[in-house]
Amino acid sequence: MKTSSQLAERFREVLLDGKWIANTNFKESLSNINWQQATQKTGSLNTIAALTFHVNYYIAGLCNFFESGKLEIHDKYSFTFAPINSAEAWDVLRESLFENSEKFAKFIESFSDEKLNEIFADEKYGTYQRNIEGMIEHCYYHLGQISLLKKLTADY
Template sequence: MENSKQIAIRFKEVLLNGQWIANTNYKDLLSNVTWKQATYQIESLNTIAALTYHVNYYIAGLINVFEGGSLEIRDKYSFDFPQIKSKEDWDELLNDIWSNAEKFASHVELMPEDKLKDAFVDKKYGSYQRNIEGIIEHSYYHLGQISLIKKMIIELKKG
């Protein structure tokens, strides 16, 4: 399970506690984002809340498969989320992503090496390892977007 543990560490780095690749992670980056900042729309860019939901959507979808469920996530629904209208709504989304990140990392860490090589639901989706690494890469991609949007919001509020 050494490979599983290493992959779980990489996942936790981007979501919960790392600094190595991006010098930040979701938990650090979002820790001081207000719900108004999270929902602030800059032209046609996604909001921070939308991107946070989107990343969490995919994490939750893979957890469902890890726990014996079917693959229910679909790209066309990955931005369909309830409006964030208050601090409580934003906190609920953040708590959900942190909880899912911990659960996801735990599943990966305990995954037997041979399971990593197995087909993920259907061989057309590749292996479990490919999908887990895809979530890590996808998360870093959107972490960069969130970081830039956050900086833009801060600069706009100054002016």
């Protein structure tokens, strides 16, 4: 199996359909969370909705980079989103995450080994492969947080 296919499979595992590492994935974890639970504040922790937006922000931003060659995402905006005040707004956010995740995985699959070894946007960021692997790790990190928040907000 070529490297890009393996990376795309690992990415889909954490976001869409896998259970190997965390025994769950974003799609499964978020499927049974209502908008009230997603927006429930627990102390100073981020909400499930905020973490969902955050992950989607970076995935969408990287998809945009793959399409345009312009890296326009900034950490300071990665938690800036409109309030989730309804089931419909929560559904829109989740579906956006899942759609962008599949789009991202398809981009990964299209990359040659040569492309994976190219510099990503700027030399300081390393290669495409390093950034894709970083996104996978970033997603697992936040999936763990969401799993804990689900337990803390289970009454909603």
